[in-house]
Amino acid sequence: MTLAVLFAGPFAWLVLAALKTKTEWVTIPTKILPETPQWENFTRALTEINFTAYLGNSLFLSFLYAILVTLSSAAVGFGFARLRGRGKRPLFVLVLSTMMLPQILTLIPTYVLFARAGLVNTYWPWVLWGLAASPFLVFLFRQFFAAIPAELEEAAIIDGCGYGRIFLRIFLPLSRPVLWTSFLLSFTWIWGDYIAPALLLDPDHTTLSVAIAGFYRDPHGNPHATVQAAAAALYVVPVLVIFLFAQRYFIRGVVSSGLKG
Numbered sequence: 665m666t667l668a669v670l671f672a673g674p675f676a677w678l679v680l681a682a683l684k685t686k687t688e689w690v691t692i693p694t695k696i697l698p699e700t701p702q703w704e705n706f707t708r709a710l711t712e713i714n715f716t717a718y719l720g721n722s723l724f725l726s727f728l729y730a731i732l733v734t735l736s737s738a739a740v741g742f743g744f745a746r747l748r749g750r751g752k753r754p755l756f757v758l759v760l761s762t763m764m765l766p767q768i769l770t771l772i773p774t775y776v777l778f779a780r781a782g783l784v785n786t787y788w789p790w791v792l793w794g795l796a797a798s799p800f801l802v803f804l805f806r807q808f809f810a811a812i813p814a815e816l817e818e819a820a821i822i823d824g825c826g827y828g829r830i831f832l833r834i835f836l837p838l839s840r841p842v843l844w845t846s847f848l849l850s851f852t853w854i855w856g857d858y859i860a861p862a863l864l865l866d867p868d869h870t871t872l873s874v875a876i877a878g879f880y881r882d883p884h885g886n887p888h889a890t891v892q893a894a895a896a897a898l899y900v901v902p903v904l905v906i907f908l909f910a911q912r913y914f915i916r917g918v919v920s921s922g923l924k925g
């Protein structure tokens with residue numbers, strides 16, 4: 665219950681802030697509830713920010729990256745879990761160690777590489793990031809695949825299946841909970857990301873998070889934080905909807921990924 669309040673509290677505050685007037689917003693001490701809910705703030709957020717266009721950019725990038733990184737991470741995790749080879753464990757540790765590198769540390773080198781390749785102001789960086797897999801998701805898939813009985817793999821090999829078919833026909837369908845978990849996590853990573861799209865995309869092709877962050881004054885130079893709060897509240901809705909539909913798979917995937925070390 666306490667965790668629910670901690671997570672729901674900021675969103676409730678955001679919605680209440682979106683329903684206030686500018687005067688109520690700057691009044692100290694602030695009032696929790698608005699005297700007259702300003703529902704027009706949501707209408708203004710949809711029209712003045714070009715909400716639908718930036719929403720489309722965010723959805724496209726998030727779905728694109730989530731699908732690619734889920735499939736690539738599943739393939740890499742399968743390799744670490746079931747394929748035999750010398751040096752596999754040190755290589756797995758090396759992959760996991762990259763999680764300790766903060767994004768800000770690789771920001772400038774990443775930008776320089778993409779700029780020299782002519783990929784700035786395109787969506788190719790997210791394609792490449794997706795194909796490169798995610799160390800954390802590789803860990804989830806590796807843990808899940810390692811817990812699958814070896815008899816399934818041995819029976820498939822006896823029937824003449826190669827590891828490619830074993831992965832696609834047996835292991836991938838069995839990993840549906842982890843697939844959903846991976847998809848949800850990676851979707852929210854890109855959906856909530858600000859630094860990468862702000863750095864790599866021009867204002868016309870950027871995502872909704874960047875557009876909302878830059879929308880703190882109207883064309884006349886007047887601050888309108890309440891409209892910005894309304895846009896931010898609307899921005900959270902797609903993630904909530906996706907999570908509500910897939911939460912049972914998400915929980916099952918997290919639990920099943922810890923079955924075997």
